[in-house]
Amino acid sequence: MTDLSQLLHSQFLWYALAAGLLVAVVSGPLGCFAVWRRMAYFGDTLAHSALMGITLGFVLHIQPTLAVGASSCILALLLVYLQRRQKLSIDTLLGILAHSMLALGIVMVSLLKIKTDLMSLLLGDLLAVSTQDLVLMLVASTTIGALLFILWQKLLSFTLHEELAAVEGVAVEKIRLALMLMLALLIAIAMKVVGILLITALLIIPAASARKLARTPEQMATFASLLGCLAVVLGLLASVLWDTPAGPSIVLAAAGLFLLCQLRP
């Protein structure tokens, strides 16, 4: 067990834990909205496009997290616009965008000969979180948390019935935009934790697990945060003990917790 005590004194583990928890705390409530509003596919589209953001960042010499944040925000705006004047169903549109953006990202990485570990982008690289990453994550998750806190009632009203909310004076389009931008920000910081392919899992699974335990929207959001944090701790532990990849281990832990929650009558 000296190995473990040595590990516990290593900075990278605490950085990894802090990064994972920061993301899990805000992805709980945001994931609830993704579940309530059936936005899983939407999250996927934003996440899969993150690779494009990275290649753009590489070309323009921008820090990857910032580049992904910016490109996701632009894509979110574009999607809001497309959603309003859609001819195709939104599912189809998102399906086309999600996968073609991912393919484009991978092709760009190889064409531009970007020296990067594709696996770590796709599946996360939690154990390599830097101080700079951590600061960005702190800023982004604080922003998301503050926005959620301020807009909470309006977000709920908007989610239950958009037109009713609009008649009652909620600025529906602004709320929609805020939700999209929060999601884009989350994706930028969650990429480091679980990777592009698994972000939606971190968003949806804890929220879906929390549904069984909650009687109010706030309870569901809180439980989702807690379950997400627990999944991060368990996944990280597994990763350290058995040398499994951290991102997928966290998602597996979340899925395990989901199954446990389903046992509750």
Place this chain on the structure above:
Amino acid sequence: MHPFILNRKPLEKTLNQTKPLVSAQHLGLEIAGRQVLHDISFALQPEEIVTVIGPNGAGKTTLLRLLLGLIRPTSGRVERHTGLRLGYVPQRLQIDATMPISTERFLQLGSTAVDTHSVLARVGASKLASMQLAELSGGEMQRVLLARAISRKPQLLVLDEPTQGVDISGQSEVYQLIAALRDELACSVLLVSHDLHLVMAATDRVLCINQHLCCQGHPSQVSRDPAYLALFGDKVVPYSHQHNHEHNLRGEPLAKKQIAGDSLQNHTNDPSKKSVNK
């Protein structure tokens, strides 16, 4: 342009001199080249109950959405009284079972200072306060939506088919409740219904629309209007059953005239409405 338009002069001159709460001037809406509504003009006066009726697809809900400012007209315009407080009862609220929320909490989302108990009691839904919204039946949900609308003390109450999911015996009760609420809140009411018969007693004015304004006026007047009769037929109010065909031993109707499906019976001049009142 349309032969059926009667009462093109606004009625408000004879009713009231005060400013209308909502008015529409030559309202038109075109979606993807299709004219959904055109040239609709009317004004809603304070404390007036106006019912919009029309066959399915006539644009009733669309008209409400235009008047509420949820969509913009492609021609004409809507004027709403400045600072008008609205209460809105949408056609249905499809609450996703993934969101856990109680009726009480749902009401508080509409207005924070609401006394949920008295509002729910007023619509006869006291027992629903602590229930989860997703567990409510269609009729219960309608009452809760009405409670949320009146909790805002609206000056204008807008209801889109308020009796959806309410059984026949409860429907006239709902309209009586709406009329009573108009008196208590001293508000105007604008509602959509597909059934003139039910709303007759509780409405001051009826707008009969089918893409355009076919006719308007007092319900008894409208029910005799040729434009109304052309849309709904004259057998709708009130329906008395006259058996005009025979059945064979297996229960199949013996058709005199070959008319498609279930509209085999009396309401042959009823092009769009199949449902018949008991």
